[in-house]
Amino acid sequence: MTHRRIPYIILAPGLxxxxxxxxxxxxxxxxxxxxxxxxxxxxxxxxxxxxxNFSIFWRTLKISLxxxxxxxxxxxxxxxxxxxxxxxxxxxxxxxxxFPLLTNSVVRSFAWITLLGQDGIVNNGLMKIGLISEPxxxxxxxxxxxxxxxxxxxxLMVITLVGILENIDSExxxxxxxxxxxxxxxxxxxxxxxxxxxIIVGSILVFTxxxxxxxxxxxxxxxxxxxxATFLYQNATALGNWQGASVIALIMIVTTVVVMKLFxxxxxxxxxRGEARA
Amino acid sequence: xxxxxxxxxxxxxxxxxxxxxxxxxVVTSFGTSSTIQFPIEGFTLDWYSKVFKNExxxxxxxxxxxIALFATVLALLVGVPAAYSLARHNVFGxxxxxxxxxxxxxxxxxxxxYSLYQFVVIQFQFPIIQGLxxxxxxxxxxxxxxxxxSTIEQLDFSxxxxxxxxxxxxxxxxxxxxLPNITSGIFASxxxxxxxxxxxxxxxxxxxxxxxxxxxxxxMNYIEYNYDPSVxxxxxxxxxxxxxxxxxxxxxxxxxxxx
Numbered sequence: 001m002t003h004r005r006i007p008y009i010i011l012a013p014g015l016x017x018x019x020x021x022x023x024x025x026x027x028x029x030x031x032x033x034x035x036x037x038x039x040x041x042x043x044x045x046x047x048x049x050x051x052x053n054f055s056i057f058w059r060t061l062k063i064s065l066x067x068x069x070x071x072x073x074x075x076x077x078x079x080x081x082x083x084x085x086x087x088x089x090x091x092x093x094x095x096x097x098x099f100p101l102l103t104n105s106v107v108r109s110f111a112w113i114t115l116l117g118q119d120g121i122v123n124n125g126l127m128k129i130g131l132i133s134e135p136x137x138x139x140x141x142x143x144x145x146x147x148x149x150x151x152x153x154x155x156l157m158v159i160t161l162v163g164i165l166e167n168i169d170s171e172x173x174x175x176x177x178x179x180x181x182x183x184x185x186x187x188x189x190x191x192x193x194x195x196x197x198x199i200i201v202g203s204i205l206v207f208t209x210x211x212x213x214x215x216x217x218x219x220x221x222x223x224x225x226x227x228x229a230t231f232l233y234q235n236a237t238a239l240g241n242w243q244g245a246s247v248i249a250l251i252m253i254v255t256t257v258v259v260m261k262l263f264x265x266x267x268x269x270x271x272x273r274g275e276a277r278a
Numbered sequence: 279x280x281x282x283x284x285x286x287x288x289x290x291x292x293x294x295x296x297x298x299x300x301x302x303x304v305v306t307s308f309g310t311s312s313t314i315q316f317p318i319e320g321f322t323l324d325w326y327s328k329v330f331k332n333e334x335x336x337x338x339x340x341x342x343x344x345i346a347l348f349a350t351v352l353a354l355l356v357g358v359p360a361a362y363s364l365a366r367h368n369v370f371g372x373x374x375x376x377x378x379x380x381x382x383x384x385x386x387x388x389x390x391x392y393s394l395y396q397f398v399v400i401q402f403q404f405p406i407i408q409g410l411x412x413x414x415x416x417x418x419x420x421x422x423x424x425x426x427x428s429t430i431e432q433l434d435f436s437x438x439x440x441x442x443x444x445x446x447x448x449x450x451x452x453x454x455x456x457l458p459n460i461t462s463g464i465f466a467s468x469x470x471x472x473x474x475x476x477x478x479x480x481x482x483x484x485x486x487x488x489x490x491x492x493x494x495x496x497x498m499n500y501i502e503y504n505y506d507p508s509v510x511x512x513x514x515x516x517x518x519x520x521x522x523x524x525x526x527x528x529x530x531x532x533x534x535x536x537x
Contacts, residue, residue, distance in 0.1 A: 006448070007367035010359040014379060014419070017356060021412045022382060022390070025397035074292055081289035093293075095524060095533055100296050102520045104477045106494050107513040110501060111299035114306060114314050114510075121302060121316045155296065183282065212386035214480040215494075219501065229388045233483060236392060249389040256384060 026253075029246040047247050053231075057251065060227045063142060064210040067149040071157040071206045072199055074150075079161030079198075080191060084170060094162065101155040109219040112148045113139060116220070140222030148220040149210045156209070157202040164198030165191070193270075200267040207263070208256045228252050300517065307510035314507055325511035335512060337489070338496035345492065346475040349414035350468055356415075357422030358464065362456065364423070365430040366438075379423045382416040387480030390416055395484035406487045413481040418471035425470065429463025430456070462531050469527050473520075 309318030
């Protein structure tokens, strides 16, 4: 019967488009990086052996990790506050969190240029109150990339967490307090473990987002503080080094996938621990 | 629950962190001096008229709207049937296919743009604009699969069975029963995909050429050489657009549905 083929026929256009315009293009740029006379990993080993290249890879990992940690530290209490607010307040706070997220990332990075520049608002303010006599170099530093990325991804973390935290019964917290835990202990021992799934999902989004972001490092980092994405772009356009760009592309994809698997593995371990205790 | 003052102050500080930079942009867009200053001296709307007179902004704005619209519609045409098939049919390797449809989110946007540029534009000599459309289609598709897919899963399957029993063909059932019931999901995924395509930079970064520049890219290029309040003014216009979209979503579906 032809009926059995119908599901595949309606899936086909999407599958074909994805294979033609996602898979094939990726294969076509990455395949050649493994051949140099014969099959070889040498493009990858020599890329990572180069001190300059490795420093960019390392900087990207480091900044992504710091940004993720900051987003967790600021995101969890904020999300908890939103999830415990009265319903009317909650939707207002959610809209306020969504708004930056839906605002263009160029706009959000530009805001930090006006704040952190030599003649920017932070420097001018600090000089006016006499804390510093010369403008500090804040823009085009790793600090600028970090704060810009936190600004970019903190709302994503909060939104992800609110969804999870809303389902935690507030009576659990009261029970913990009745049983003698003070609020901080109760938060650390009850709410935090229960929010682990949300923290993991949020961290994956923030980490991979920072790792692959292009706009913010380009605008706030400048050429001295390149990240993998900006380095890929520079290799492909300014240096005309297509091979190098393709090597970076695969490194970015592999790092993203490895990090996702790693975070999920950690989440599973933590979940099992929770089960064993319960 | 008792009020927790410490937590409230913490949340207020986080929201201040999120909004002060945006408020500063809004304020600086009205300043009279030719560089960005805060606090501002004087008040003018000149920067706004400069934005509207700037041809590259206006052209790239029109292109961004068009690409986002076409890419979203294409993603819906391809994605809604696929999402239906994945939700309702016992397809071989279903989970695998589903994650394949979501995979454009795993590949970094800049890599998508780069590989499309190499493959479609350089190797097969497609016009850039087609590569751009395809890239944005890839951005949009996962939203359609995810949002429409979960809407279909929430729809009671027995309603469709009743419709078949009463003599509707599968196609009639889909258009008369399923489609009207998943409009909210389609609308939500349309909005999400559209906003993300419109705001996306990395995918378009390689896929631009003479006369083919998306608005965020042209804004970014402008920032690299200029530092004047017309960027603030354009930013404010984009923020107003975001507010309008959020208002529409809130009135039709509730913002909760997109988060």
